[in-house]
Amino acid sequence: MAFTLHLYASFLALGLGAIVLLSTKGTMLHRIMGSTWVLAMALSALSSFWFGGGVLPLLGHFGPIRLLSLWVLVALAVAVLAILKGRVEQHRSWMRGAYLGLVGAFIGTLAPGRWVAVQLGIW
Numbered sequence: 001m002a003f004t005l006h007l008y009a010s011f012l013a014l015g016l017g018a019i020v021l022l023s024t025k026g027t028m029l030h031r032i033m034g035s036t037w038v039l040a041m042a043l044s045a046l047s048s049f050w051f052g053g054g055v056l057p058l059l060g061h062f063g064p065i066r067l068l069s070l071w072v073l074v075a076l077a078v079a080v081l082a083i084l085k086g087r088v089e090q091h092r093s094w095m096r097g098a099y100l101g102l103v104g105a106f107i108g109t110l111a112p113g114r115w116v117a118v119q120l121g122i123w
Contacts, residue, residue: 002050005043013040014106017099025092034095038076041098045069045076048105065108072101 016037023030048069079094109116 002047006047006051009040009043009047010102010106013037013044013102016040017102021096021099038080041072041076041102044102045072065105068101068105068108072098072105075101 016033020030020033020037023033046069049066075094075098079091079098082088082090082094108114110120110122
């Protein structure tokens with residue numbers, strides 16, 4: 001269940017995030033898509049904690065990718081608080097950073113030994 005949630009939330013966040021970043025800012029559509037994106041990102045990051053570390057476990061079964069999940073959760077919180085306080089530039093920077101974290105995590109799934117890389121026959 002956690003894997004399925006993670007997979008769907010991650011792909012939704014990956015696609016929707018690109019659209020939100022490229023679309024007109026401040027509109028109702030931006031707010032709706034952005035809120036949906038934040039929810040998808042949070043679900044993706046939170047669901048990742050139920051997986052093993054795969055390669056390079058650092059603490060128990062948690063690997064470096066969990067540090068990225070933790071960072072994404074912090075980035076989302078800071079970004080949402082920033083926009084609620086009217087700090088648009090801070091919001092924009094943290095949202096871009098959170099999206100880049102997601103892209104980094106996606107690239108990380110293609111590393112040797114990771115499930116996605118194995119399934120795709122990359123390694």
